[in-house]
Amino acid sequence: MKCECGREAIERVGGRYYCKECYSKRYLSLVERSIRKYGILKRGEKVLAAISGGKDSVAMIAALKELEDKLGIKLEALHINLGIGEYSRKSEEVSRKVCEELDVPLHVVYLSEYGFTIGDVKRKACSVCGNAKRYIMNRFAREEGFDVIATGHCAEDIVANVLKNLYSGNFEWSEKLLPRIEGYFKFVSKAKPLYEIGEKENLLFVLSKGITFLPDECPKAPDPKWKELVYEIEKKIPGFKKGVLRSLVRREKVESELKSCKICGEPTSAEICQFCRNVKKFGKVRKIPL
Amino acid sequence: MKCECGREAIERVGGRYYCKECYSKRYLSLVERSIRKYGILKRGEKVLAAISGGKDSVAMIAALKELEDKLGIKLEALHINLGIGEYSRKSEEVSRKVCEELDVPLHVVYLSEYGFTIGDVKRKACSVCGNAKRYIMNRFAREEGFDVIATGHCAEDIVANVLKNLYSGNFEWSEKLLPRIEGYFKFVSKAKPLYEIGEKENLLFVLSKGITFLPDECPKAPDPKWKELVYEIEKKIPGFKKGVLRSLVRREKVESELKSCKICGEPTSAEICQFCRNVKKFGKVRKIPL
Numbered sequence: 001m002k003c004e005c006g007r008e009a010i011e012r013v014g015g016r017y018y019c020k021e022c023y024s025k026r027y028l029s030l031v032e033r034s035i036r037k038y039g040i041l042k043r044g045e046k047v048l049a050a051i052s053g054g055k056d057s058v059a060m061i062a063a064l065k066e067l068e069d070k071l072g073i074k075l076e077a078l079h080i081n082l083g084i085g086e087y088s089r090k091s092e093e094v095s096r097k098v099c100e101e102l103d104v105p106l107h108v109v110y111l112s113e114y115g116f117t118i119g120d121v122k123r124k125a126c127s128v129c130g131n132a133k134r135y136i137m138n139r140f141a142r143e144e145g146f147d148v149i150a151t152g153h154c155a156e157d158i159v160a161n162v163l164k165n166l167y168s169g170n171f172e173w174s175e176k177l178l179p180r181i182e183g184y185f186k187f188v189s190k191a192k193p194l195y196e197i198g199e200k201e202n203l204l205f206v207l208s209k210g211i212t213f214l215p216d217e218c219p220k221a222p223d224p225k226w227k228e229l230v231y232e233i234e235k236k237i238p239g240f241k242k243g244v245l246r247s248l249v250r251r252e253k254v255e256s257e258l259k260s261c262k263i264c265g266e267p268t269s270a271e272i273c274q275f276c277r278n279v280k281k282f283g284k285v286r287k288i289p290l
Numbered sequence: 291m292k293c294e295c296g297r298e299a300i301e302r303v304g305g306r307y308y309c310k311e312c313y314s315k316r317y318l319s320l321v322e323r324s325i326r327k328y329g330i331l332k333r334g335e336k337v338l339a340a341i342s343g344g345k346d347s348v349a350m351i352a353a354l355k356e357l358e359d360k361l362g363i364k365l366e367a368l369h370i371n372l373g374i375g376e377y378s379r380k381s382e383e384v385s386r387k388v389c390e391e392l393d394v395p396l397h398v399v400y401l402s403e404y405g406f407t408i409g410d411v412k413r414k415a416c417s418v419c420g421n422a423k424r425y426i427m428n429r430f431a432r433e434e435g436f437d438v439i440a441t442g443h444c445a446e447d448i449v450a451n452v453l454k455n456l457y458s459g460n461f462e463w464s465e466k467l468l469p470r471i472e473g474y475f476k477f478v479s480k481a482k483p484l485y486e487i488g489e490k491e492n493l494l495f496v497l498s499k500g501i502t503f504l505p506d507e508c509p510k511a512p513d514p515k516w517k518e519l520v521y522e523i524e525k526k527i528p529g530f531k532k533g534v535l536r537s538l539v540r541r542e543k544v545e546s547e548l549k550s551c552k553i554c555g556e557p558t559s560a561e562i563c564q565f566c567r568n569v570k571k572f573g574k575v576r577k578i579p580l
Contacts (some may be wrong), residue, residue, distance in 0.1 A: 162456065165537075166452065166456070166533070166534055166537055167527065167529075167530055167533035167534060167537065168533060168537065169533065169536050169537040169540045170537070225526060225527060226527075228526075229523065229526055229527065232522065232526065233519065233523070236515060236518075236519055236522065237457065237515060237516075237519065239457075240457055243456070243457035243458060243459065244456055244457060246459050247455075247456055247457065247458065247459040247460070250459045
């Protein structure tokens with residue numbers, strides 16, 4: 001099949017055939033529209049894009065690079081090496097390669113600098129990992145003067161997390177899934193430029209553009225059942241995903257009392273922040289004085 | 291198979307066989323435990339149980355009648371005739387029969403007294419019906435001096451509504467799905483004694499006790515896809531239902547600004563309450579001055 005422009009089509013989306021070039025254009029305009037609609041990124045902002053090397057974060061940084069001038073942002077990238085053996089080595093390598101290809105300045109932080117790695121963590125690794133990433137991203141961004149942190153969460157990630165929070169009794173956490181969370185206290189603003197974009201669209205974009213990415217799943221990856229569930233519900237209730245995403249942005253913000261962690265001074269609602277508790281629990285030698 | 295008591299079993303629950311008598315005992319103790327755990331009903335309260343004649347509300351009123359002395363409550367029932375042709379006629383008949391069998395004083399209110407019936411409503415009948423029931427229940431209960439309104443919502447109803455609210459952008463409505471909502475402003479307290487009880491357990495209870503109930507579905511019943519979805523998710527994520535129910539009770543209450551409806555004085559967050567707008571939209575002759 002042919003694209004409307006006459007070139008060979010690579011994909012059919014919403015009844016139309018697209019070639020690589022036209023698909024990429026369409027993708028970029030969707031991302032741009034989404035960013036403007038929700039005010040995800042603002043003119044003049046210094047943006048720190050957190051990238052793992054996977055399809056979603058690579059799609060995000062490639063799209064942001066193409067939209068950099070149009071949106072009036074200044075883009076740099078952060079990769080956190082989590083110390084999950086070969087997987088982390090490859091992730092770092094791919095992240096370096098992508099940023100070189102795209103000509104985006106890259107910062108790399110090693111979790112091991114804090115005295116432990118996710119490779120060390122035997123139980124509940126995903127929750128420890130998530131916490132570490134949030135901690136490092138936020139601290140790095142604030143200390144280096146970034147205005148906002150952008151992450152590559154896609155639509156399915158967000159809906160899967162809403163359902164998971166609903167199931168596990170932490171629904172209030174869903175506040176954190178909003179497309180833009182303004183900074184407050186010691187938190188740097190957070191942005192999800194791919195809030196409305198599906199993971200298949202991200203994959204197709206990086207393939208269309210021929211950008212390097214790491215197809216490997218994290219060896220510690222959680223049970224994929226939540227994301228599968230999103231696909232199953234969508235089949236039964238078409239529009240469910242979009243409905244939930246829209247629903248989320250309509251909710252009101254609830255803030256909890258925050259203070260400074262007694263050990264490191266980072267923001268926390270407890271006496272000692274979760275990251276410091278994890279450092280204490282899993283850390284061997286602390287290389288960075290807090 | 292035999293029940294542990296030696297009698298003929300009728301059902302297998304959680305690996306155990308139950309006869310009618312032992313099943314009913316188990317059901318009542320589950321309902322009682324639930325009521326105590328969430329403080330759904332309180333000693334000394336005058337309870338108005340709203341019944342439709344269906345399995346869930348019949349199970350509720352039968353269970354509450356058996357627990358009446360133990361819980362220290364005073365039980366009466368309310369049936370609202372919604373004017374949905376033959377279905378409403380049968381619902382009223384069954385409700386009258388059940389209350390006679392159980393020796394519970396019954397009040398019957400006809401929606402037609404307000405100048406319209408659900409039979410008149412062509413589009414979005416379910417939402418108009420829900421609003422009418424809530425309005426009448428609340429007003430009747432308050433004016434007649436009841437402390438709390440009990441409804442027969444079962445676990446699947448609640449989880450289906452949570453998902454629906456999540457999808458339709460009205461997540462805050464899920465506050466109304468809590469097992470107990472204290473009265474405020476002009477609202478009488480609301481209770482859901484079957485919050486944790488599944489619809490199959492309710493059905494088995496009324497069958498075990500041989501109590502009359504109406505098996506008919508409302509001819510205006512909404513698409514059953516949401517409840518089906520609950521069953522499908524439960525199959526994939528066992529415990530999802532319980533997780534959501536627990537999650538809900540852990541959330542904090544958000545209250546919206548309330549005022550008195552300019553027409554009828556009932557509580558509303560708008561100038562004119564939804565019920566009065568519906569009366570205006572669908573009503574023919576208003577028989578009750580508001």
